[in-house]
Amino acid sequence: MEQRRADNIAEALEEQIFSGVYMDGDRLDEVRLAEQFGVSRTPLREAFQRLALSGLVELIPxxxxxxxxxxxxxxIEMFEVMAELEAACGRLAAMRISEGALEDLREANAKCxxxxxxxxxxxxxxENERFHKTIYRQSGNGFLAQEALKLHKRLKPFRRQQLKFRGRMAQSMAEHEAVVDALAHGEPEAAARALRDHVAVQGEKFHNLMASLKPAAE
Amino acid sequence: MEQRRADNIAEALEEQIFSGVYMDGDRLDEVRLAEQFGVSRTPLREAFQRLALSGLVELIPxxxxxxxxxxxxxxIEMFEVMAELEAACGRLAAMRISEGALEDLREANAKCxxxxxxxxxxxxxxENERFHKTIYRQSGNGFLAQEALKLHKRLKPFRRQQLKFRGRMAQSMAEHEAVVDALAHGEPEAAARALRDHVAVQGEKFHNLMASLKPAAE
DNA sequence: GTCAACATTCTTGTATACAAAATTATCAAG
DNA sequence: CTTGATAATTTTGTATACAAGAATGTTGAC
Structure with a gap:
């Protein structure tokens, strides 16, 4: 662990922010974190720059x-975009997916x-994650897959919560089946629609969760 | 120009990279650029971090x-994603666009x-840019609008070239009309399709341009 | 002349130093 | 007690210093 500490720090901080160690609006104290990581302020400030661009921290001059x-x-907005990105992956994958990848999807579904x-x-x-990542890759568009993965990762902590909703896992399964069918039959529009609805429902469920937790929110 | 030099430097470098001052693979010399900007290496390195995350530079340890x-x-991949993002904006905007914004679109089209x-x-x-940015905003999804704008900006230098294609401007106009019609009638699918095709055609035209410039490319 | 081992020079990565801005504390006036 | 101004303290932003790794050049063997 001798080279490129700044990178590791950025990753570690990202992880900490995702896992909810810091609340919204918390200030990241340079000197305190520097001590904590056992480095000087310089690599920390470099890490901040990166986190700022991905929207995890705001850098106020x-x-x-x-x-x-x-x-x-x-x-909600991010889930909506996720739905559209997945739909795009599905649309392209319907035309480009390999037979092997289809088998991977079926296997992931079986394990699900x-x-x-x-x-x-x-x-x-x-397995759900494997299912989706496979579709990203099978879009045949590396840039799209990268963007989808980035947002997927960012939404991770929030997606996990709503798996606890009653019956969500079973319903999600059925949706996965529909996606595989559309992909197998090479139907771009159907695949796009199935994936968009599948993800959008997550957003709605999340909306419900929010509403139930914070009655007066929004 | 006294505060936050690092930010300005990042912007300036981004501009320079976009405008083709540097070729692919060029090394950004810290000390040379530091002199050039009249600052020390520290703010430059902070700027590098930001550029790295947006994919404009690769930071090799x-x-x-x-x-x-x-x-x-x-x-090509980026244009494909742009097409999908615009389609998503169109789909949402068809349901959410305001009467005033529709008027803006018509006005932009007239000027076009x-x-x-x-x-x-x-x-x-x-005016073409105004047209598209209006649709981003009218998606009613700030996050989506932001992402669309980011990619739009990144593709700027490449989009401009293909306006020179013969008849492109006239064809593009007709496509804009179709988009406005779909939005005005509140037809999400039609709006999405019109915008996707509109942008995708740019990608194709660009493909042609590439092929004509580099006969043996790809 | 080619190649390899070594020394030299450059460059990066991090730490520290210092200046300017912002926050907080202190204190006097009302 | 509150308020306003001013001083002390933090904290950021940038410059400089230094250490370690990479690139480059040199020399000597074959």
């Missing part, structure tokens, strides 16, 4: 770095189903 | 910062038409 946790509205039966949320989550 | 100009394949008649490429370009 002469004031410092403040963490920017997305609020309810922004989250087993996880549902066993009430195994963790396994479901892992 | 212990080697330096190298500019990463997108190649033909990556550009005038520019076409006058062979005024610059004006056409400006």
């Amino acid at each position: 002469r004031r410092g770095a403040f963490v920017r946790q997305p609020g309810p509205i922004e989250l 189903q087993a996880a549902v039966d066993a009430q195994d949320t963790d396994t479901y989550y892992v | 212990r080697r330096g910062a190298f500019v990463r100009q997108p190649g033909p394949i990556e550009l 038409q005038a520019a076409v008649d006058a062979q005024d490429t610059d004006t056409y370009y400006v």
Whole structure:
């Protein structure tokens, strides 16, 4: 762990922000974090720059770095974009997907189903992720896959919560089946629609969750 | 120009990279640029971090910062994503657009038409940009609008070239009309399709341009 | 002349130093 | 007690210093 500490720090901070160590608006104290990581302020400030561009922290001149946790509205917006990106991946993948990848999707789905039966949320989550990432790659568009993955990662902590909704896993399974069918039959529009609805429903469920937690929010 | 030099430097470098001052693979010399900007290496290195995350430069540990100009394949991919993002904006805008914004679109289109008649490429370009940015905003999704704008900006230098294609401006005008119609009638799918095709055609035209310039490319 | 081992020079990455701005504390006037 | 001004303290932003790694040049063997 001797080279490029700044990179590792950026990653570590990103992880910490994602996992909710910091609340929205918290100031990231340079000297405190420098001590904590055992480095000087310089690599920390470089890390801040990166986090700022991905929207995780806001860099206010002469004031410092403040963490920017997305609020309810922004989250809804992000889920909406995620839905559109996945739809795009699906549309392209319907024309470009390989037979092997289709098999991967079916396998992931099978394992998902087993996880549902066993009430195994963790396994479901892992296989679900594999399902979606496979579709990203099979879009045949590296740039699109990269963007989709980036947003997917950013929404990770919020997606996980709503798996707990009653019946969500089973419903999600059925949606996955529809996606595979559309892809297998090479139907771009159907694949796009199936994926958009699949993800959009997550956004709605999340909306419900928010509403139930914060009655007066928004 | 006394505060936050690092930010200005990042912007300036971005501009220089976009405008083709640096070729793909060029190394950005810290000390040379530091002199050039009249600052020390520190703010430059902070700027590098930001450029790295947006993909404009690659930061190789212990080697330096190298500019990463997108190649033909990556550009095609980016245009494809742009098409999908615009389609998404259109789909949402069809349901959410305001009457005033519709009027803005019609006005931009009228000015575009005038520019076409006058062979005024610059004006056409400006109004065309206004047209698209309006649709981004009218998606009613700030996050989406932001992402669309970011990619739009990145593709700027490449889009401009293909306006010179014969008849492109006139064809583009007709496509704009179709978009406005779909938005005015509140037809999400039609708006999405019109915008996707409109942008995708740019990607194709660009593909042609590439092929004509580099016969053996790809 | 070619190649390899070594020394030299450059460049990056990090730490520290310092100046300017912002925040906080102190204190006097009302 | 509140308010306003001013001083002390933090904290940021930038410059400089230094250490380690990479590139380059030199020399000697074959």
